[in-house]
Amino acid sequence: MTLFFAILFYLATALFVVGLAYKIYDFARTPAPLSIPTTPAPTTTTGVAFRMTREVVLFESLFKGNLWIWLFGWLFHMGLFLVLVRHLRYFIDPIPAWLLFFQPFGKYAAFMMIAGLGGLWARRFLVERIRYITTPSDHLWLALLIGIGISGAAMTFVSHVDVVAVKAFFLGLMVFEINPLPAHPALIIHLLLVALLLILFPFSKLLHAPGVFFSPTRNQADNPREKRHLAAWAAQIEKN
Amino acid sequence: MADLEFPIPKYRDYPEVPAIKAGAMAHSRPHVASEKIQEALGYQTKLAEDWQVTHDKAIGKFGELLGKYRSLKVFMDSCVHCGACTDKCHYFIGTNDPKNMPVARQELMRSVYRRYFTLAGKMFPSLVGAQDLTKELLDEWYTYFWQCSECRRCSVFCPYGIDTAEVTMAARNILDTVGYGQKYTNEILGKVNKIGNNLGLPGPALENTLEGLEEDLKEDTGFDIKYPLDVQGAEVLLVTPSADFFAEPHIESLIGYGKVFHAAGISWTLSSYASEAGNFGMFDGDYEMMRKVALRIRKAALELGVKRIVVGECGHAWRIAYAFWNTLSGLGAGANDPFAIELQKQLDPRYKQPSHICEFTWDLIQQGRLQFDKEANDHRIITFHDSCNVARASRMGDYPGGQFEIPRNIIKAVANKYVEMAPDTIREATFCCGGGGGILTDELVEARIKGAFPRMEALQQVVDQHGVNFMATICAICKAQFTKVLPYYGFNMRLVGGVHQLVSTAIRLGNEQ
Numbered sequence: 001m002t003l004f005f006a007i008l009f010y011l012a013t014a015l016f017v018v019g020l021a022y023k024i025y026d027f028a029r030t031p032a033p034l035s036i037p038t039t040p041a042p043t044t045t046t047g048v049a050f051r052m053t054r055e056v057v058l059f060e061s062l063f064k065g066n067l068w069i070w071l072f073g074w075l076f077h078m079g080l081f082l083v084l085v086r087h088l089r090y091f092i093d094p095i096p097a098w099l100l101f102f103q104p105f106g107k108y109a110a111f112m113m114i115a116g117l118g119g120l121w122a123r124r125f126l127v128e129r130i131r132y133i134t135t136p137s138d139h140l141w142l143a144l145l146i147g148i149g150i151s152g153a154a155m156t157f158v159s160h161v162d163v164v165a166v167k168a169f170f171l172g173l174m175v176f177e178i179n180p181l182p183a184h185p186a187l188i189i190h191l192l193l194v195a196l197l198l199i200l201f202p203f204s205k206l207l208h209a210p211g212v213f214f215s216p217t218r219n220q221a222d223n224p225r226e227k228r229h230l231a232a233w234a235a236q237i238e239k240n
Numbered sequence: 241m242a243d244l245e246f247p248i249p250k251y252r253d254y255p256e257v258p259a260i261k262a263g264a265m266a267h268s269r270p271h272v273a274s275e276k277i278q279e280a281l282g283y284q285t286k287l288a289e290d291w292q293v294t295h296d297k298a299i300g301k302f303g304e305l306l307g308k309y310r311s312l313k314v315f316m317d318s319c320v321h322c323g324a325c326t327d328k329c330h331y332f333i334g335t336n337d338p339k340n341m342p343v344a345r346q347e348l349m350r351s352v353y354r355r356y357f358t359l360a361g362k363m364f365p366s367l368v369g370a371q372d373l374t375k376e377l378l379d380e381w382y383t384y385f386w387q388c389s390e391c392r393r394c395s396v397f398c399p400y401g402i403d404t405a406e407v408t409m410a411a412r413n414i415l416d417t418v419g420y421g422q423k424y425t426n427e428i429l430g431k432v433n434k435i436g437n438n439l440g441l442p443g444p445a446l447e448n449t450l451e452g453l454e455e456d457l458k459e460d461t462g463f464d465i466k467y468p469l470d471v472q473g474a475e476v477l478l479v480t481p482s483a484d485f486f487a488e489p490h491i492e493s494l495i496g497y498g499k500v501f502h503a504a505g506i507s508w509t510l511s512s513y514a515s516e517a518g519n520f521g522m523f524d525g526d527y528e529m530m531r532k533v534a535l536r537i538r539k540a541a542l543e544l545g546v547k548r549i550v551v552g553e554c555g556h557a558w559r560i561a562y563a564f565w566n567t568l569s570g571l572g573a574g575a576n577d578p579f580a581i582e583l584q585k586q587l588d589p590r591y592k593q594p595s596h597i598c599e600f601t602w603d604l605i606q607q608g609r610l611q612f613d614k615e616a617n618d619h620r621i622i623t624f625h626d627s628c629n630v631a632r633a634s635r636m637g638d639y640p641g642g643q644f645e646i647p648r649n650i651i652k653a654v655a656n657k658y659v660e661m662a663p664d665t666i667r668e669a670t671f672c673c674g675g676g677g678g679i680l681t682d683e684l685v686e687a688r689i690k691g692a693f694p695r696m697e698a699l700q701q702v703v704d705q706h707g708v709n710f711m712a713t714i715c716a717i718c719k720a721q722f723t724k725v726l727p728y729y730g731f732n733m734r735l736v737g738g739v740h741q742l743v744s745t746a747i748r749l750g751n752e753q
Contacts, residue, residue, distance in 0.1 A: 030310040035563045038395045040640035065324035065397030130323040132338045135369035203360045211318030216311045217401035224563045228574030
């Protein structure tokens, strides 16, 4: 089983990294031929950085759009962020002081994450408009993420797993050594689902994560009278 | 007012989101462009007999656009179906058809994207909502992408900034390519390419119209207010929507522009070659078409030797002028082809190029070069309708949001009684008039009337509470659309007018000559 998980995680990580890198390259190489920020928009690059930060950290547009979705979405994403930071402890040795300080926040953030996901999922059943636009994969993603959250939280709050051994396993993977992984049902479910998430990420709507940074309506400065935006293919037309 | 086969939507007691009515607008279809219209634009003249040919051509064009437009590519990949946009579109609020929810409109295209351009859609189509492009689906594109006014309201609220306008433009571009163009838009593009304006008004007719206007104004005001045409060496070239030349209430604003130039003593001219600010090339997202129309203005500016270019009251035209002209025709800073360089040398760098007529007038007001008798507007209780392309796709002045403040500042400088409509219906959250983006055609009257519903609801509130009797706006399409739909909601069609119509009423023209 240890060997299976070792191979699975090498594979999943490779697919995740290569797939995501390819999509980011694909977004980056595709030109934005016209200036299309949704206005009012910042007129400078610094202003754009602030707008993007507000968008990514606070979900500003969503806040303006729908408070319920904002609440659940923000709870889930911030919970996930805290949980992910806490998980760094399984990949860094020794654990730095700031990460130790982070431990309790990361621990209870699991509930934030699960609550947020629960709220988002409930809306998919309860709100007619959202039920209409929901595809089967939307449900499956929520199931997967909640599965990851619950199986993870179960190891912290219900039935402990030998975390020292888990850490040894992942630290080992990073230097191509295979150390035994504890056989704990919650851990097995947790890792299987995480590997699945990593594999599917580059092929799914989870691409909204890199996508938001490339969204021309949000990442362009509003300066078309001062600065010319010209894509390579459009410049080619001018030569004709 | 013709009898309608559908009921006008009823105002809501409080703004709850309507329940969905699947297929409520499935019958809505604009007239298809004739072979002649398509041919004039260089598009395929009609759908191929063999569906496979159309199918392959559509998918091929889709792939091409995905490689050319980052917006389309990122927007196809990024939607998570969160639902924030579902209650934001005026066409959804007015028709309750779920396919008028922005996300569902996009899904018509995204489902095809997934099927042909993603691994998940190729392998598990039903799981991820992917579908083959069929004739039925293409028909549905035609139905629902011609119920989008490209107003960008949904993009304000999307956590990833997904702009349905970009998706609609791409879909229409594909439809044009396979010979499934829309008559209204493409016919007008043919006219502007051939004659120079959307109305197909030839130079001599324009000259006549302007002379008549000068005579009328002389009679009304006693002043020689001029409407110069093709005057070499004028300071300002005014490019305005051709509707301003004779449609009501548009012409009232044209009168206002002329009075501003007259009172400020600035020489100006119109161009018979570039007698149109509108550029319907944007509606179908056809870059080359849009560029072709935009180049007419550059050519006119060069030939006339003007120092400044000012754009009249028109929403999408201002978007193109402000945001796209520099890119399309080098009218602005940074272009390095010989014509653009010549134009840059010629234009006065002290002014923003191009300027909106409201920026122009507001600058003069701030310099104290215009005087007003505000009481002349006292019979009006005024509100302002932000036009979508001005509000969400452009700017005026030096700071973000100037596009909201400057027109309001002008109104407040020329009139005493001004009130705002509800905050969630103005500024960046403004509702489209229901006729923008190529929808302003008779056969789409149901979508237009129902699409105007959220704006009519907000207007009714200020009419009831404050007695508003004038809704000012700075868009030729808004003016035409409201003139048509206001009566269906029980308003006088003369309730809508331009900002420069108010300027015209109050401006002091100086001593009688």
